[in-house]
Amino acid sequence: MLDISGIKRLQFDVLVIGAGGAGLSAAIAASQEEDIRVGLVCKSLLGKAHTVMAEGGMAAALGNVDERDDWKIHFRDTMRGGKMLNNWKMAEIHAKNAPERVRELEHWGAVFDRTRDGLINQRNFGGHRYPRLAHVGDRTGLEMIRTLQDHGIHQGIDIQMECTALDILKDDEGKVSGIVCMYRETGEFIIFETKSLIFATGGAGKSWEVTSNSWEYTGDGYGMAYEAGAELIDMEFNQFHPTGMVWPPSVKGILVTEGVRGEGGILKNNEGKRFMFDYIPEKFANETADSEEEAARWLDGDKSARRPPELLTRDVVARAINTEVKAGRGSEHGGAYLDIATQRSAEDIKKKLPSMYHQFKVLAELDITKQAMEVGPTCHYFMGGIKVEAETSMTTVDGLFACGEAAGGMHGANRLGGNSLSDLLVFGNLSGVKAAEYSRKLKGMPKVKDEDIIRIIKSATSILNREKGNNPYLIHEDLQKNMQYNVGIIRTKNEIVDGIEKIERMKDEFKEVKAAGSSQFNPGWHEALALRNLLISSEAVAKSALLREESRGAHTREDFPDENKDWLEYNIINKKGNDGKMVTVKEKRGNPEPELKRIANSSIEDLENEVKKDHEKLMPKV
Amino acid sequence: MSLRNFKIYRGDDERGELVNYQCEVTEGMVVLDVIHRIQADQANDLACRWNCKAGKCGSCSIEINGKPRLGCMTRMNEFEEDQTLTITPLKSFPVIKDIVTDVSWNYKQNQEITPFTPSEESKKKDFVMMQKDVDRVQEFRKCIECYLCQNMCHVIRDNEGKENFSGPRYMARLASLEMHPMDTADRIEDVKDKHGSGMCNITRCCTEVCPEEIQITDDAIIPLKERVVDRFYDPVMMLFNKIFSKKERQKTKSKVSSFLRMFF
Numbered sequence: 001m002l003d004i005s006g007i008k009r010l011q012f013d014v015l016v017i018g019a020g021g022a023g024l025s026a027a028i029a030a031s032q033e034e035d036i037r038v039g040l041v042c043k044s045l046l047g048k049a050h051t052v053m054a055e056g057g058m059a060a061a062l063g064n065v066d067e068r069d070d071w072k073i074h075f076r077d078t079m080r081g082g083k084m085l086n087n088w089k090m091a092e093i094h095a096k097n098a099p100e101r102v103r104e105l106e107h108w109g110a111v112f113d114r115t116r117d118g119l120i121n122q123r124n125f126g127g128h129r130y131p132r133l134a135h136v137g138d139r140t141g142l143e144m145i146r147t148l149q150d151h152g153i154h155q156g157i158d159i160q161m162e163c164t165a166l167d168i169l170k171d172d173e174g175k176v177s178g179i180v181c182m183y184r185e186t187g188e189f190i191i192f193e194t195k196s197l198i199f200a201t202g203g204a205g206k207s208w209e210v211t212s213n214s215w216e217y218t219g220d221g222y223g224m225a226y227e228a229g230a231e232l233i234d235m236e237f238n239q240f241h242p243t244g245m246v247w248p249p250s251v252k253g254i255l256v257t258e259g260v261r262g263e264g265g266i267l268k269n270n271e272g273k274r275f276m277f278d279y280i281p282e283k284f285a286n287e288t289a290d291s292e293e294e295a296a297r298w299l300d301g302d303k304s305a306r307r308p309p310e311l312l313t314r315d316v317v318a319r320a321i322n323t324e325v326k327a328g329r330g331s332e333h334g335g336a337y338l339d340i341a342t343q344r345s346a347e348d349i350k351k352k353l354p355s356m357y358h359q360f361k362v363l364a365e366l367d368i369t370k371q372a373m374e375v376g377p378t379c380h381y382f383m384g385g386i387k388v389e390a391e392t393s394m395t396t397v398d399g400l401f402a403c404g405e406a407a408g409g410m411h412g413a414n415r416l417g418g419n420s421l422s423d424l425l426v427f428g429n430l431s432g433v434k435a436a437e438y439s440r441k442l443k444g445m446p447k448v449k450d451e452d453i454i455r456i457i458k459s460a461t462s463i464l465n466r467e468k469g470n471n472p473y474l475i476h477e478d479l480q481k482n483m484q485y486n487v488g489i490i491r492t493k494n495e496i497v498d499g500i501e502k503i504e505r506m507k508d509e510f511k512e513v514k515a516a517g518s519s520q521f522n523p524g525w526h527e528a529l530a531l532r533n534l535l536i537s538s539e540a541v542a543k544s545a546l547l548r549e550e551s552r553g554a555h556t557r558e559d560f561p562d563e564n565k566d567w568l569e570y571n572i573i574n575k576k577g578n579d580g581k582m583v584t585v586k587e588k589r590g591n592p593e594p595e596l597k598r599i600a601n602s603s604i605e606d607l608e609n610e611v612k613k614d615h616e617k618l619m620p621k622v
Numbered sequence: 623m624s625l626r627n628f629k630i631y632r633g634d635d636e637r638g639e640l641v642n643y644q645c646e647v648t649e650g651m652v653v654l655d656v657i658h659r660i661q662a663d664q665a666n667d668l669a670c671r672w673n674c675k676a677g678k679c680g681s682c683s684i685e686i687n688g689k690p691r692l693g694c695m696t697r698m699n700e701f702e703e704d705q706t707l708t709i710t711p712l713k714s715f716p717v718i719k720d721i722v723t724d725v726s727w728n729y730k731q732n733q734e735i736t737p738f739t740p741s742e743e744s745k746k747k748d749f750v751m752m753q754k755d756v757d758r759v760q761e762f763r764k765c766i767e768c769y770l771c772q773n774m775c776h777v778i779r780d781n782e783g784k785e786n787f788s789g790p791r792y793m794a795r796l797a798s799l800e801m802h803p804m805d806t807a808d809r810i811e812d813v814k815d816k817h818g819s820g821m822c823n824i825t826r827c828c829t830e831v832c833p834e835e836i837q838i839t840d841d842a843i844i845p846l847k848e849r850v851v852d853r854f855y856d857p858v859m860m861l862f863n864k865i866f867s868k869k870e871r872q873k874t875k876s877k878v879s880s881f882l883r884m885f886f
Binding site for chain 1: 648649650651652655661662666667668669670671672673674675676677678679680681695697718719720722724725726729732733737738740745748749750751752753756759760763764765766767795798799802
């Protein structure tokens with residue numbers, strides 16, 4: 001029998017797992033509530049989470065650059081970008097609250113780029129009707145995480161760095177009661193007893209070979225929540241960002257911000273043709289420029305001109321690049337050319353996109369003020385995730401909350417650029433407040449069960465104790481190749497089935513995984529621990545992708561190339577069945593509030609008129 | 623493609639040695655790629671920190687042939703094919719394992735800094751700040767906290783220095799707060815006493831290693847030192863500071879300078 005009496009235990013009212021934008025926001029919000037002890041666990045050092053990589057900005061209808069903007073238009077853009085599959089309520093909460101959260105960030109010390117009037121500047125981005133993204137050059141994520149970090153460390157939050165969460169503990173009634181974690185530095189285990197848990201654990205982009213995600217993106221939240229009985233929703237919607245670096249090989253997948261196109265960058269094929277004009281979906285034809293001349297006027301600030309087709313939603317642009325490459329019109333290394341050099345002055349480019357300039361200069365030895373970049377799709381974001389209730393962020397497990405990329409529903413079938421950072425702030429805040437409320441209502445600390453703790457620890461240490469076994473790095477590489485090839489950007493039944501079979505085989509290999517060395521700062525062990533979660537995430541993605549027989553947003557089925565309106569009625573849910581196997585089912589969506597439905601389906605002209613009247617009513621009468 | 627030689631530090635703070643490895647290097651590879659390759663194929667338990675692999679998170683700070691660098695932004699084609707690369711942990715901080723160091727001292731310094739403090743009044747409406755007034759603050763806020771400057775600073779390298787000086791990273795942070803147009807806190811006394819600005823003797827080593835090319839010395843440390851001198855060592859300013867609060871000081875200063883501008 002394993003003796004666990006010597007293992008350190010800490011008690012909290014609210015414990016947040018993950019310290020990116022969502023986790024920090026959640027911890028800060030919970031810490032503002034009276035008598036609530038808040039803990040924050042991060043897998044890396046504080047301030048290094050993946051949010052730091054976000055470049056373009058955070059979307060909020062502040063109306064600083066174009067006063068016509070309003071939450072209603074932002075909501076409509078979000079729903080249309082998500083192909084109407086978004087959780088209506090979440091999209092409403094997001095659009096309504098984003099401006100306040102962005103202002104709050106400024107009050108905490110974020111220094112955004114300014115308009116001529118000294119307000120927060122906003123830039124254009126794909127799928128957004130107006131310039132809407134509050135930004136700091138092309139390093140908005142860094143600004144956000146540093147601001148939250150420097151504010152958060154003064155809020156009495158107990159921060160546990162380089163600490164990996166292993167599995168959730170529940171009491172007899174099935175409520176969350178704690179979580180077992182491991183300090184990466186020493187390999188020591190720690191038991192956190194808590195009344196509520198917030199998962200702000202990000203996505204699982206490390207399931208693919210070409211990805212913009214860092215090593216942390218191993219679907220830990222999906223895996224742990226799934227094991228604890230929570231439901232995963234919309235897992236088939238994986239966003240491939242259209243512009244990742246493609247050359248040299250070692251940097252393949254690293255993100256090239258959409259801000260390049262927001263600032264006027266154009267996409268060309270190897271014939272020099274600006275091909276996006278050929279890929280404008282009918283639904284967006286009304287709102288998209290149909291000639292280079294009109295696109296140029298838009299860039300000059302002509303409000304009557306429509307947006308260039310390079311700023312269509314990410315799913316559309318990623319598929320277009322993919323098609324061009326397949327047709328033999330790709331760039332030298334199999335991508336498309338992204339050209340800002342001919343569109344903006346060198347000075348502007350360095351001012352607006354300094355980190356892109358630096359990134360290409362150092363990593364690709366290319367001067368983006370003179371030459372075109374080579375770009376191609378890279379796995380970027382999970383629209384799906386742990387299913388939550390819109391108003392509380394609580395999952396289907398009592399006491400377990402989720403926010404940010406870890407949660408599903410808000411972005412539907414495709415996320416608009418810039419809606420992630422604002423999502424982190426809005427739902428991070430909401431989940432923090434709601435988890436604190438939930439914890440306050442509980443009478444005592446829910447009980448953790450020793451047998452569960454022992455089971456979790458044993459399963460982790462068996463990886464080290466095994467005499468010999470499979471190399472975790474190699475299984476991970478196989479999984480990435482499998483997902484890239486079989487469940488990638490364009491999907492078809494036979495390949496997905498093949499992909500699922502391979503995942504089954506890898507699950508068996510994983511049972512015999514072995515990490516050499518001791519438990520102290522051992523990346524091989526860490527990799528092996530993450531593998532379980534990667535496998536669960538990938539299985540959910542593949543099974544959902546197989547079930548959804550249509551193409552919608554980021555989910556493209558070659559064998560079902562069109563949207564099917566019947567499928568609009570359903571989400572796909574994955575959960576652990578009684579036999580321990582994954583169950584994948586269709587779930588009927590709830591009816592939206594009629595008012596939300598009306599706004600989302602309004603024509604842009606009607607809605608702009610309506611908003612104009614709304615704004616006039618609010619204006620003080622002179 | 624070529625087979626290249628590496629020496630990597632393996633061990634902890636007390637014991638350790640340089641271990642030889644060989645690795646195939648292909649076009650475009652950076653030093654962090656090499657470490658990952660060795661980790662996957664030859665040494666699964668080789669400890670290293672990294673996150674973004676694009677110079678944005680500041681996790682993979684190491685010393686390459688004795689120079690503090692980001693592993694992810696150091697290309698292999700900088701070096702000759704027959705050159706052996708020596709990869710070691712940052713010298714100024716205790717080694718946890720292999721090339722991972724304990725940087726918690728830095729987090730403690732940050733905790734000591736009075737955070738951003740806007741007035742309650744100003745929070746009631748949108749901040750109005752002109753771009754030119756925040757350009758300098760934004761320069762400091764580019765910092766990715768890689769701690770290469772902290773590692774390179776000779777004051778910090780000398781262990782006693784850690785007790786007296788917060789280091790260049792936090793001088794830049796202090797400067798970003800002091801120069802923020804909406805901030806109302808006064809940190810100048812702390813800059814001198816708690817954070818030890820006087821310890822820096824402007825050798826500019828920090829600025830030279832900054833991967834974000836922040837002008838730490840010229841734009842942050844020297845102006846902070848000047849403010850300290852103004853406050854504590856200039857008899858006229860000392861009197862001025864005794865009479866006026868921070869806000870009044872700023873107002874009066876700008877009135878004085880616009881008055882002077884009429885003549886110069």
